[in-house]
Amino acid sequence: MKKRFIAGATCPKCKAIDTMALTKENSVETVTCVNCGHQMAQPEEHVAQDVRPKEQVIGIFKPD
Template sequence: MTVRKKKRFIAGATCPQCKAIDTLMLFLENNVEKVECVSCGHQMAQPEPQVAKAVRNSETMIGVFKPE
């Protein structure tokens, strides 16, 4: 069974990688907002709120470990 994702284009947005205008689409995947450029395939994802709050300005986060 194929799950269709509703994709919306972001008017006036510029891709940070290829600099193309009006090529970014926004969609939800596993309850995470993602943006993808249809021109070059560059992807970005919005971090979860608890991850965004845990980031400190003077450090670089590589990932989040969630033991189960």
């Protein structure tokens, strides 16, 4: 999987600078700190529309 580093980004957990890497898998963007392992995920807009307001979902599988 290809990682793109985010220049100047600061990890909200360990406060390290330039350690945040962005990956995308199954229409879900994930940002991971390579220093402490902290992760944040954000699904694309069409995936986010299927999520109920009080749920935390990383991805939605829809077999065709």
